[in-house]
Amino acid sequence: MNNKLKVLRAMRSWSQAELADRLDVSRQAVNAIETGKYDPSLPLAFKLARLFAMPIEEIFDDGFEGPADDA
């Protein structure tokens, strides 16, 4: 899953360690999310969304391009 975490972090001039401290996770976790090797759990995704004040789907992109809502 693609994400904008690296860009959002760079915009705030935070290091991976600083972001990890704000999320209370390890630096390796931040690196793994940024490089796409690990998709965070829903609670951690919500934590990221709150930290960056953005909806989850603006941070993460699952590549789905179908119709948004057929109903």
Add this chain to the structure above:
Amino acid sequence: MMVSKDRPMTRDPSPKGIGGAVGWPIAIALAAAMLAGIFAGYNQAAVENGGEPLPAWLGPLVGIGFCAIAGAFYLRAYGAVWRQRSPRKRRYWLALGVAALVGALIGVWSMADSDTPVAEVAMIADGPVSPGFAIGASLLWLLGLAVSMILYHRAIDDHEERAWLWASLAGWYSFVFPAPVWWMLHRADLAPPVDAMALFLLSLVVNAVIYLWMKFRR
């Protein structure tokens, strides 16, 4: 020399990092073990030369005393480093510390209990040990592992939990695949008897490799 009003006149102490906070307890424990070892060596030499050995409890007591004094200095110097960390990270390092302490205690006790050289003291060594050591080390292993695992699983983040779970699965498979094959080949006299500790060691190694790869790959 001009001094900015915004800056304190005294020199800031250099910030202490996690390296020292983790490294010093290891150094203190090693130094304590060496101190106790010096007393044990002296006693052994005294007995061999027909002399009077010192009381057996003196070496461990000196080691514990050294740990207490050095530990007090350590807490004074590095207490702030731990207080700055989140409760989750403190629990994490505490879990690792408990596991390391249990391992060190069993290792040192094992060396003291048997006359085997240090290089031969290993989990898969099959030399005789005293009943006291066997019971004590087993209790230390069971209780120490339980306490450190409870602390560890309460402390790890999602990413590490995932690494741990995959590593555990790989470790399990490294037991499940070879064990029945070895057992069947042995029944047909095509292989030596199944060595449970060799399989245990294999699963530990596989577990460690997968865990380290999943947690630290870049």
